[in-house]
Amino acid sequence: MPIPRSFSLWITRNLEAYQQTLEDLRVEYYLAERPLYHKHCTLSQLRQFNDLSLKIADYCYTQGDDDNYFAVLFGLHQKLIDQLHSNVQREPLFKAQTLQLARHSMTGLCQVFIAQGNWQKASELQREFLQFADSMS
Numbered sequence: 001m002p003i004p005r006s007f008s009l010w011i012t013r014n015l016e017a018y019q020q021t022l023e024d025l026r027v028e029y030y031l032a033e034r035p036l037y038h039k040h041c042t043l044s045q046l047r048q049f050n051d052l053s054l055k056i057a058d059y060c061y062t063q064g065d066d067d068n069y070f071a072v073l074f075g076l077h078q079k080l081i082d083q084l085h086s087n088v089q090r091e092p093l094f095k096a097q098t099l100q101l102a103r104h105s106m107t108g109l110c111q112v113f114i115a116q117g118n119w120q121k122a123s124e125l126q127r128e129f130l131q132f133a134d135s136m137s
Helices: 005-037 043-062 066-086 092-115 119-136
Strands: none
Touching: 005 043, 005 066, 043 066, 043 092, 066 092, 066 119, 092 119
């Protein structure tokens, strides 16, 4: 049974709108990411990057794009961990905030793994994070 043109057109338009919004958010993402590569990145810039990443992940989730949702969360988590590795001279407050944000992103990733029934992956991620956090103190 063929799909009515109006429904097909509606899907096409919504998909195009989603892709355009996602592209606009990616531009914002890259602009927010740039300061992370500098040793003088501020807490405000770190939080801005985190908040924007979560906004993009939430947008993907509400649009039913599970793959992009996971990719954004995973990318955020990796960037936060990289922040802790890349500049060990960071001030303690920056490190503590980064670790807190990374814990939050890890929780979101674990929820995805658990929803998929992959308890082992969730446990591994938590174990790795705890070992990393312990090594930071």
